[in-house]
Each structure stands twice: as C-alpha cells, then as structure tokens.
Amino acid sequence: MNCCRANCVLAKLNMNFKIRAATTVDCKDISRMIMELAVYEKMPDEVKISREELERDGFCQNPFFQCFVAEVPDENKPKEGFAIVGYALYFSIYSTWTGRSMHLEDLYVMPQFRGFGIGKGLLTAVAKVAKEKQCARLQLNVLDWNTPSRDFYAAKGAEDLTANEGWHLIRFQGQNLDALAIETPKN
C-alpha cells in the first residue's frame, strides 16, 4: 500500500523537512494520510480502523508497528496547515529461510510534497532500522497498476516476487476467518 511518485532527476526546489519517529500525537495526521492513501489506491471504503485503535496498537507495551513521519517547518506547511506531510509505517516479520526481516506496510507523501526526496528519506530511514535490527530483507506490497511506485522501488533495487517467482498473497477475513476459527479441534 504505497504511493510515492518516481522523483525527477533533480528536486523541483529545496524543501526543508525532517524525518522522525512518530509519537501518539501524530496519530491524527497518520490516520488522515492513511485515508488519503486509500483514496489514491481506489479503496477508501476498506479503511475500517479508527484513530483510537491505531494509537492503541502503535503505542502499547508491545506495539504492532513502528512509524516514521516527515515534518515540514511552518513556512512550508500546506494551506490546510498540516506540518506532517508523509509517513512510513513498518513492523518486524520473520522468514524461516533467512531470519529477521522488515515489512513496510505504508509509505505515503502528500501530492504537493512529492519530488523533494521525502519518500526516499522515509524509505531509507526504515531500511536503516532494518539493518540495525540485523534484518536480511525488507518487503512491501504494491498494486500492479501503481507504476510510479513500482518504478520507484525497482530503481532502488527491489525485486518483484509476484512477477518473478509467482508468489500470491492469500487472506482470510470477516466471515471466512470466523468460520475457520469455529472449526478448531477439541483437544
């Protein structure tokens, strides 16, 4: 679930920005941008979790995810007044072949802030954490029609496992997950 237009060779103009770890206060902005990303991906009705759940799950004792945000100074804020203009949400995963890995769940930069290196800054910040945690891999998912994102990641060395090796992501949710859980054998 990623959206970051492939950069021009040169940045359009200079833009000051800072990449930092998200705090609970940032959840309102992260929620806003999750919805913006879902709109871009043509699936806004799929967003079901609330800001409160996001805050609970990201900042509890054993958080389900970590997040970086991109912040701009006052003079660069958009007309709506937001200082947080991008985010990268990620979490640890595991491969029984190669061990510790990282998954990049979302990478998003508001449209008017693209082309300044913010997406690259967010991605490389996650990659740095992955390396510090001795991860052998960084994985993510993109939609096949999302050419700007696919080009962005391919240019940075990502391999398309679906296209090259035939991997399919399979999901149980809703009634199908409930039905599966009810079938649990009685020991």
Place this chain on the structure above:
Amino acid sequence: MAAVKMDFTIRPAAKSDCKDIWRLIRELAIYEKVVDEVVLSYEEFERDGFGKNPLFESLVAEVPEENKSKEGFTVVGVALFYYTYCTWKGRAVYLEDLYVMTEFRGCGIGKGLLSTLAKVAKEKLCTLLELDVLDQNSRSRAFYAAKGAWDVTAMDNWHTLRFDAVSLNKLANEAP
C-alpha cells in the same frame, strides 16, 4: 474428510519444542526444494523464537506415544506465525509456515493447525489471517480456497516486492 482417524493435540509451542519445530521447517524447505536458500542457523532461530523478545510464535501438533512417527517423533506438525498490522483493518496474523509430516497427512492435522491459529488470531482481536503461496502450488491454493481464503494477488492485483541484503544495505546507507 480425514482418511485415517488419528488422535492428536494442537497446543502452543514451548521452548522444549524448538528442536522439533526446526526439524519440521527443514523438512518443509526440502519438500519445497529450497533448502539451499535456508541460511538461518538453529541458534538464531532459537534466539528469535524463544528468547527475550520473540519474533514469532508456533502451534504444534502432537500425537500420543503409540502413534509416534517411525523415527520416534511425537511432534508431527507446526504452524509458525507472527503478528502484523494492516492500516485499513488493524491487527493481523501472518502464517509463515504450515507443515505436517508426510506420514501424518490426511488426518485433519493441517486443518486443525489452521483453525486453531484462526482462533488465536480472533482472541488477539486480529481481523486478518494472511499467508503467501506459490502460484504453481495448486494443492495448497485449493486447500486455502476451500476454506474461504481470498487470493489478494489474483483478485486485487497486489504484488509482493523485496529488497534483499545487498539492496537493503545500499538503501540503509542513504538514510538521512
């Protein structure tokens, strides 16, 4: 429908199961013809699963002594999983490996592991259970489809991308 009636128990793995789980995932890698790609060591695996901050959990399937395998094993199946997150749906579970020893298939053990995992997922307020399968693995795809799974790649056009160690290292060096 189980071909053979077999008593078995599904339970969360303990540290004492680590060697059996390792054995089973190695067997799975051999079955998938990818054992040469397994670079993880047993010591790393034990540290990551049963150390201070576990990165994964497992359910194991155990048979009574009288049904043990010809080599004498009673732990005959495993579902290895971890918690993930979906920014649309919230807490999720990812099934990394599901494996049952060949001589114990057809007894409902695989189905039992999957269902127990679904129950664990729901107890932890997860709304999704996800996994990956290869498109040529028709048997597994049919197994999961029969249980109501949705093929997110085929139906919604999602692709999985990966940065391997070399490209990940390069990216990390570019961090601001």
